[in-house]
Amino acid sequence: xxxxxxxxxxxxxxxxxxxxxxxxxxxxxxxxxxxxxxxxxxxxxxxxxxxxxxxxxxxxxxxxxxxxxxxxxxxxxxxxxxxxxxxxxxxxxxxxxxxxxxxxxxxxxxxxxxxxxxxxxxxxxxxxxxxxxxxxxxxxxxxxxxxxxxxxxxxxxxxxxxxxxxxxxxxxxxxxxxxxxxxxxxxxxxxxxxxxxxxxxxxx
Numbered sequence: 469x470x471x472x473x474x475x476x477x478x479x480x481x482x483x484x485x486x487x488x489x490x491x492x493x494x495x496x497x498x499x500x501x502x503x504x505x506x507x508x509x510x511x512x513x514x515x516x517x518x519x520x521x522x523x524x525x526x527x528x529x530x531x532x533x534x535x536x537x538x539x540x541x542x543x544x545x546x547x548x549x550x551x552x553x554x555x556x557x558x559x560x561x562x563x564x565x566x567x568x569x570x571x572x573x574x575x576x577x578x579x580x581x582x583x584x585x586x587x588x589x590x591x592x593x594x595x596x597x598x599x600x601x602x603x604x605x606x607x608x609x610x611x612x613x614x615x616x617x618x619x620x621x622x623x624x625x626x627x628x629x630x631x632x633x634x635x636x637x638x639x640x641x642x643x644x645x646x647x648x649x650x651x652x653x654x655x656x657x658x659x660x661x662x663x664x665x666x667x668x669x670x671x672x
Contacts, residue, residue: 527624529566533617540596540615542567545581546632552603553591559605561629564621565612569632576636 529537544560544567546553560567572581572590585592589601595611613619 527627529624529627530622533566533622536616537566540617542612542617543594544569545572545585545590545592545594545635546570547572547590550590555605556591556593556603556608559608562621563609563612563617563619564623565617566623566627566629568630570635571632572635574634574636574638576638577634580636 542560542565544553544556546557546569548571557569572578578588581590581592582588585599585601587601591603593600593603593608593611595615598611600607600611609619
């Protein structure tokens with residue numbers, strides 16, 4: 469059970485030392501690209517950005533929600549066969565919280581996650597600079613409320629949540645230059661069909 473002092477610290481933890489995030493990618497008439505957290509002039513070509521800095525996935529966030537996402541981006545860390553992860557994901561989607569999901573499935577993911585969080589407990593919800601280990605609907609909603617996320621979804625009807633990505637991207641192994649091509653396996657002779665009613669592969 470949290471003390472009253474802890475509750476008073478929630479806003480302070482969220483506000484301390486968080487960098488501003490760009491909400492818009494603006495292409496000017498001269499082709500110059502700039503990033504800003506302020507609504508650009510109507511004459512410029514504008515592309516809203518997600519919390520991770522990439523384009524939003526379908527639809528444009530309402531301005532108020534863009535402001536919250538820019539100040540306190542949400543990241544969800546999950547793994548396979550994790551009921552708490554599934555429940556946490558469902559809560560964020562039902563509430564309409566744009567988030568980035570990172571999966572922790574490989575040994576490399578586990579090492580990177582351990583360095584980030586200091587442990588291996590999943591799910592982990594990050595709201596701005598605050599990390600909440602394990603799933604608890606009340607605690608998660610409390611932090612989201614403190615950050616300013618609306619209690620009911622305000623996402624556009626055509627909004628699509630971005631798919632989850634591994635915490636550590638695995639690059640394909642480069643082909644070795646000058647390596648000989650693999651020798652095809654020799655063709656094996658097909659045995660003749662068995663006589664009578666014997667099953668295939670059965671020998672007398």
